[in-house]
Amino acid sequence: LALLSKEVLEINAEFDKMRLSIEKLTGVSGPALNQLTSDLSAIVNVFDADFDDTLKATNTLMKTFGISGAEATKLIEEGFLSNANATGDLLDSVKEYSVQIKAAGGDAGDLFKILNASGTAGVFSDKGIDAVKEFGLRIREQSTATSSALKNAFGKPFADEIANGLKDGSVTSIQALQKVGKELKGLNKTSKEYQTVIADVFGGAGEDVG
DSSP states (O other), X not given: OHHHHHHHHHHHHHHHHHHHHHHHHHOOOHHHHHHHHHHHHHHHHHTTOXXXXXXXXXXXXXXXXXXXXXXXXXXXXXXXXXXXXXTSOHHHHXXXXXXXXXXXXXXXXXXXXXXXXXXXXXXXXXXXXXXXXXXXXXHHHTOHHHHHHHHHHHOHHHHHHHHHHHHHTSSOHHHHHHHHHHXXXXXXXXXXXXXXXXXXXXXHHHHHHO
């Protein structure tokens, strides 16, 4: 009985320590703090994840996308259960790429969809999401090379639709990515047009992904 009591005290002490760290970093308090502590503890134990990394990734999602702790931990849990963690660096990817996805007009769900798609496609590195990040930067800059690649591959009307939409805000970078991706499916991967779009619109990471 004494040993059991000691173990219970140790568990409670660890929970309180986690709770304090979570409150300090996220600013969450009250019942929501207790729930977030329980959710994070479960993720750490079930997936053998590092507590500090899990907390930082959760906080990144909350602050970057304006979502609750419950929503953030649910996405992370689903990420661990999907191909989003194919490379074992799910938490690092969340911390590194959230801001880029947000800047591209995406939400937290989009981030995990991209990570999952990269893992499903067998891109066992961060090249998949790197290509998305590079696409967002290049498509917003609309350099001559990027514009020409889109025009030559899909025609001037399509390229102008993307450029004008980005300019007036009616099209986000994520939406542009979806449109370009859909058009790419109609091209032969060995064609000059396809290869040019990959190189000049997606950059080096896109070439690695193919």
